[in-house]
Amino acid sequence: MAEKKEPQKQPRSFEALTPELSQWILDFTNANGFHRTTPVQGMAIPLLMGNKDLVVEAVTGSGKTLSFLIPIVERLLKAEEPNRKGYVRSIVLAPTKELASQICDVLVSLMNFHGPSAARLNRHAISQFGEEMEDDWQPPPGPYIMPQLLTGGRSKLHEDLSAFSETNPNVLIGTPKRLLEVIQSSRVNLKRHWFDLLVLDEADRLLDANFSSDLHHILDALPKERRTGLFSASVSEAVNELVRVGMRYPFKISAKVRSKSGALDKRTPESLRLSFIACKPSHKLPKLKHIMAEQKVEKTILYVSTRAGVDYWSHVLPEILNVAVFPLHGDHKADLRAKNLRRFRDSVNPAILLTTDVLARGIDISDVDLVVQIDVPSQPKDFIHRCGRTGRAGKKGTAITFLNEGSEAEYVPFLAMQNVTVTPHPSIPTTTEEDARICTQQIRSILQRRREMHDRSLKAFVSWAQAYNKTLPADIFNIRKIDWPEIGKSWGLLCWPKMPELRRHLPEAYTDRTHGLDVSGDVDLKNLAYADKEIMEALARGDRSLLPKKDGKGSLADLKRRKESAWSAQKDAKSKDSRRLADKQSKMSQAEKTEAMELDDLVRKRKEADGGEWEGFDD
Numbered sequence: 001m002a003e004k005k006e007p008q009k010q011p012r013s014f015e016a017l018t019p020e021l022s023q024w025i026l027d028f029t030n031a032n033g034f035h036r037t038t039p040v041q042g043m044a045i046p047l048l049m050g051n052k053d054l055v056v057e058a059v060t061g062s063g064k065t066l067s068f069l070i071p072i073v074e075r076l077l078k079a080e081e082p083n084r085k086g087y088v089r090s091i092v093l094a095p096t097k098e099l100a101s102q103i104c105d106v107l108v109s110l111m112n113f114h115g116p117s118a119a120r121l122n123r124h125a126i127s128q129f130g131e132e133m134e135d136d137w138q139p140p141p142g143p144y145i146m147p148q149l150l151t152g153g154r155s156k157l158h159e160d161l162s163a164f165s166e167t168n169p170n171v172l173i174g175t176p177k178r179l180l181e182v183i184q185s186s187r188v189n190l191k192r193h194w195f196d197l198l199v200l201d202e203a204d205r206l207l208d209a210n211f212s213s214d215l216h217h218i219l220d221a222l223p224k225e226r227r228t229g230l231f232s233a234s235v236s237e238a239v240n241e242l243v244r245v246g247m248r249y250p251f252k253i254s255a256k257v258r259s260k261s262g263a264l265d266k267r268t269p270e271s272l273r274l275s276f277i278a279c280k281p282s283h284k285l286p287k288l289k290h291i292m293a294e295q296k297v298e299k300t301i302l303y304v305s306t307r308a309g310v311d312y313w314s315h316v317l318p319e320i321l322n323v324a325v326f327p328l329h330g331d332h333k334a335d336l337r338a339k340n341l342r343r344f345r346d347s348v349n350p351a352i353l354l355t356t357d358v359l360a361r362g363i364d365i366s367d368v369d370l371v372v373q374i375d376v377p378s379q380p381k382d383f384i385h386r387c388g389r390t391g392r393a394g395k396k397g398t399a400i401t402f403l404n405e406g407s408e409a410e411y412v413p414f415l416a417m418q419n420v421t422v423t424p425h426p427s428i429p430t431t432t433e434e435d436a437r438i439c440t441q442q443i444r445s446i447l448q449r450r451r452e453m454h455d456r457s458l459k460a461f462v463s464w465a466q467a468y469n470k471t472l473p474a475d476i477f478n479i480r481k482i483d484w485p486e487i488g489k490s491w492g493l494l495c496w497p498k499m500p501e502l503r504r505h506l507p508e509a510y511t512d513r514t515h516g517l518d519v520s521g522d523v524d525l526k527n528l529a530y531a532d533k534e535i536m537e538a539l540a541r542g543d544r545s546l547l548p549k550k551d552g553k554g555s556l557a558d559l560k561r562r563k564e565s566a567w568s569a570q571k572d573a574k575s576k577d578s579r580r581l582a583d584k585q586s587k588m589s590q591a592e593k594t595e596a597m598e599l600d601d602l603v604r605k606r607k608e609a610d611g612g613e614w615e616g617f618d619d
């Protein structure tokens with residue numbers, strides 16, 4: 001009898017991976033049109049499934065997320081008792097809320113192809129929408145994956161802890177701080193033999209000083225016997241830190257791209273064109289406007305250096321560039337961040353996401369066709385991450401970096417030394433001095449409508465100058481070589497702010513607040529009114545206390561916060577209590593704090609069960 005031939009498997013297909021993937025995963029990849037594995041997936045999935053620790057460096061948009069999610073779920077579903085109550089099997093850490101939430105979304109979409117997990121996830125989703133559920137619902141038998149997303153700001157710690165107890169997650173995905181708070185609870189078990197895999201996405205970012213304390217505590221809480229995977233497009237810089245995460249002999253995968261010389265050294269995908277435009281500062285926006293119109297750009301991510309810059313330009317750019325602008329930065333509340341990101345993703349008209357390095361990494365929006373850097377990132381390695389928000393998964397994309405003509409052009413050879421090739425933009429639009437003057441005038445007319453805008457311009461300008469001076473390589477971005485009047489005009493300033501950098505580098509600005517700005521004589525700053533009536537009334541009484549200060553207390557944001565919270569006597573009393581509590585909590589250890597939160601949660605639940613009238617004990 002002739003031997004029955006196995007159907008030939010396409011090389012580089014998900015079907016051809018060893019060990020073989022479960023059929024439901026293949027259904028997922030097929031349904032998404034992923035006919036071949038990306039190079040990083042082809043290497044990382046088998047290794048991670050085969051018990052290896054991995055350090056993976058692969059260009060942006062090359063499918064790293066599935067390279068760790070597929071092994072996580074395959075390993076877990078085949079484990080002994082994957083759903084023991086309270087036992088966490090895998091953790092994925094990401095540096096930002098947006099990235100953690102995106103990873104969780106990818107995991108949920110993957111698990112929708114796995115019957116027992118999909119049934120539970122759907123039921124959980126329905127219960128969250130508060131819809132009625134049948135009483136006799138029985139979950140389908142068999143092991144399942146239940147993820148929990150843990151990021152600060154979305155929900156309170158006690159809510160996350162309740163959700164942990166209710167949903168019995170076995171995979172946690174989160175940002176370090178909130179994740180640490182949750183795993184310190186006695187409800188969470190991270191025991192040896194049960195805990196399986198830790199993944200640090202954007203590992204080099206997680207290993208830098210900002211996260212060091214939380215990461216250290218998380219690693220301490222995890223058993224040493226586990227698998228660990230580090231993933232990033234720039235992880236090689238963090239190799240010295242590996243011992244810190246308990247990896248001694250990890251496999252290193254580097255999925256780079258061949259450059260023109262034939263060497264495998266390119267750190268950006270082939271589909272991504274990196275270009276720069278060095279021009280006078282006041283010509284940047286007119287040039288950008290031309291490019292966006294000419295190339296019929298639909299979705300742009302635009303990076304500036306500071307949060308105050310995002311606040312300022314988000315009011316100016318819609319009128320200058322005629323597109324919707326969605327601002328997002330680290331001072332925004334979690335729900336506003338999520339809302340603006342969603343509005344940008346869903347936008348069917350041309351739109352700009354205006355942001356800082358908080359969104360430099362990991363975010364995957366497939367139809368972003370342009371990335372623009374008006375200011376360069378403070379961390380050189382974030383350059384490739386920012387650019388990599390476009391040109392993903394083989395789609396074409398362009399990233400343009402604007403530099404001020406002069407010494408800043410040295411940034412290009414500086415990047416080349418790190419194997420990042422940036423070439424002059426192929427079709428730089430010609431813009432005249434008149435175009436630049438009209439643009440400045442347009443910005444100024446926006447500032448003259450409300451004094452708040454003028455205040456914002458000064459605050460943002462000061463923060464920009466400080467970031468320029470303190471966070472960029474000084475031999476390239478040299479504050480002494482700045483053409484201040486040109487920069488001032490490019491910002492549409494109506495006058496100079498008072499700041500030490502100007503005192504040193506443009507002393508005339510201290511005696512003449514409009515020196516070199518060419519502000520027309522009919523600008524009357526003294527009588528420029530605030531749109532906020534309360535401020536105007538206070539000023540009329542001679543009370544200047546409501547005037548926004550440059551930073552912190554009294555700043556525009558602070559002013560808004562204060563106005564939102566009208567202090568009644570009752571609130572005042574409550575706030576005293578909460579201050580006392582906060583004081584007390586600040587003296588507690590993290591574990592004590594978590595226990596206290598759990599107790600609060602218990603008390604709250606009892607109160608709810610008793611119709612909110614329950615008198616418990618005071619803490």
Ligand SMILES: Nc1ncnc2c1ncn2[C@@H]1O[C@H](COP(=O)(O)OP(=O)(O)OP(=O)(O)O)[C@@H](O)[C@H]1O
Pocket residue numbers: 033034035036037038041058059060061062063064065066232233361362363364366388389392393
């Ligand atoms: N095998 C595949 N074939 C085609 N597209 C894929 C494949 N795997 C993943 N993708 C798609 O590629 C895009 C980028 O994937 P992902 O976000 O995982 O990239 P990344 O390497 O993590 O990028 P970054 O370094 O920017 O975080 C996603 O939209 C994903 O759906």
